[in-house]
Amino acid sequence: MKIMEDCIAGLKKLLGIPEEYAVFFLSSGTECMEMAIENTVEKNSYHFVNGAFSKRFFETAADLRRQAVKCEAPFGAGFDFANAGIPAETELICFTHNETSTGVALDPADMERVALNNPGKLVAIDIVSSAPYMRIDYGKADMVFFSVQKGFGLPAGLGVMAVSPRAITKSNALAENSPQTYHSFKDLLKYGKQFQTPETPNVLSIYLLGKVIRDMLKVGIEEIRGETEQKAQMLYDFFRSSKKYSLFVTDPTLQSKTVLAINTAGGSAGIRDALQKKGLVVGPGYKEFKEKQIRIANFPAHSKEQILKLLQALE
Numbered sequence: 001m002k003i004m005e006d007c008i009a010g011l012k013k014l015l016g017i018p019e020e021y022a023v024f025f026l027s028s029g030t031e032c033m034e035m036a037i038e039n040t041v042e043k044n045s046y047h048f049v050n051g052a053f054s055k056r057f058f059e060t061a062a063d064l065r066r067q068a069v070k071c072e073a074p075f076g077a078g079f080d081f082a083n084a085g086i087p088a089e090t091e092l093i094c095f096t097h098n099e100t101s102t103g104v105a106l107d108p109a110d111m112e113r114v115a116l117n118n119p120g121k122l123v124a125i126d127i128v129s130s131a132p133y134m135r136i137d138y139g140k141a142d143m144v145f146f147s148v149q150k151g152f153g154l155p156a157g158l159g160v161m162a163v164s165p166r167a168i169t170k171s172n173a174l175a176e177n178s179p180q181t182y183h184s185f186k187d188l189l190k191y192g193k194q195f196q197t198p199e200t201p202n203v204l205s206i207y208l209l210g211k212v213i214r215d216m217l218k219v220g221i222e223e224i225r226g227e228t229e230q231k232a233q234m235l236y237d238f239f240r241s242s243k244k245y246s247l248f249v250t251d252p253t254l255q256s257k258t259v260l261a262i263n264t265a266g267g268s269a270g271i272r273d274a275l276q277k278k279g280l281v282v283g284p285g286y287k288e289f290k291e292k293q294i295r296i297a298n299f300p301a302h303s304k305e306q307i308l309k310l311l312q313a314l315e
């Protein structure tokens with residue numbers, strides 16, 4: 001209980017989560033998607049889909065037999081938000097802030113505008129690969145979630161979701177007529193009030209997250225964000241002027257600060273092997289881009305020195 005209480009207090013401080021929001025521990029980012037839908041959508045959800053993870057959010061809703069509607073953009077592109085045509089009956093609008101499959105990050109101002117223009121609807125934002133860098137305006141977000149294996153540099157196996165009082169109210173209303181299992185908001189809240197969980201949780205991971213957050217608070221979140229931007233600048237400057245590599249996301253307003261997808265001329269496998277020999281690990285492209293692209297993470301755990309070393313090796 002003490003471990004959980006400390007971790008939640010640290011999270012609220014680091015990420016600016018309002019005091020009145022609940023913080024739930026689940027098993028993964030994917031489970032956060034499932035629980036957001038299951039607990040707050042009776043019939044209609046709406047999804048902005050431009051890559052593999054936003055697609056998974058949409059498909060999760062469809063799997064749960066909700067009427068899931070999507071606004072689709074090609075991989076690597078952004079959305080025409082003004083003409084999205086979100087149906088009036090929509091209960092929950094779902095965003096994937098940072099599409100890890102393609103390196104597209106949405107402009108927070110666009111998401112906030114959509115929220116403002118749809119005051120009666122709940123908003124969920126996946127920040128799995130942009131936390132803790134991403135700044136959330138919690139006044140315009142009801143469910144915000146991440147898992148710990150990306151920006152927090154921890155082993156996989158823990159999902160974290162901040163939930164607004166508005167979303168709790170909606171889940172309570174739906175609970176009367178829907179099956180309630182152990183990760184229903186109702187049970188999570190009931191146990192959470194005493195800093196407990198409905199099941200025996202991943203205590204080690206919650207403990208480690210608390211420690212990572214304490215380290216991050218020592219450095220300062222603004223310092224971490226500033227350093228993330230400096231490292232992103234180094235990476236983008238290099239790829240913009242490179243003759244051998246090119247950026248998959250060409251619109252500068254959509255280029256993610258935390259995940260870059262890079263087109264390679266000669267295929268990605270050889271480059272990844274050569275980098276590995278120097279102790280540098282980059283990802284392949286996602287699915288159909290596997291052989292053509294490399295993907296580079298720019299998380300708080302990556303130092304400026306490591307980014308420089310990577311760029312020298314790529315050169």
Ligand SMILES: *Cc1c(COP(=O)(O)O)cnc(C)c1O
Nearest residue numbers: 028029030053098100128129147
């Ligand atoms: C990795 C990722 C997920 C899935 O998270 P899991 O913890 O593996 O379930 C969801 N969304 C985004 C944007 C991701 O990068």
